Amino acid sequence: VSHLGIHTQAYRPAVVFINGEYWGIYNIREQFDGWYFATRYDVDIDEVVTLEGPEGRVKAGKPEDNIPYLEMVEFVKKNVNSGTINNPDVYAKINTLIDIDNFINYFASEIFFCNLDWPQRNIGFWRIKTETYNPDAPYGYDGRWRCMLFDVDYGFGLWGYSAEKNLLDHTAGA
Secondary structure (H helix, E strand, O other), X not given: OHHHOOEOOOEEEEEXXXXXXXXXXXXXXXXXXXXXXXXXXXXXXXXXXXXXXXOOEEEEOOHHHHHHHHHHHHHHHHHHHHOOOOOHHHHHHHHHHEOHHHHHHHHHHHHHHOOOOOOOOOOEEEEEOOOOOOOOOOXXXXXXXXXXXXXXXOOOOOOOOOOOOOHHHHHHOO
């Protein structure tokens, strides 16, 4: 899904021997941390925020760096509950807070994978800190929240669920 603009973790399997003793096959995997995004976007690590979980726990950044995320969640909830989410002005505002195409591609991918360990767990967001949304900035530099894909081990029928499982209902109830 990386071709959809969703960040994924590169990995490489490695056969591990310690002092000549076979320890098995390990997956060497990139970490979704501040360095991951700082190196990809050539920014200072202090400019990167990564969050984990639907509640937006800060993984990289300062403790208060999740406030814009929490405010965005409340704004969306308020407009969903009031029925104004379809208002073009509301949609335009949401589009300044989150990369909607990234969000759609990410959610569609997780639903397609039938990942039952999501979205209540294994969901993460990132952004490069900016004071305001910059629509003319290159991809990733505009200050909007984007999703990152990781830990889809519970997908692809691990627990006997197939494409027939209605993961949309599962997701909506999370």
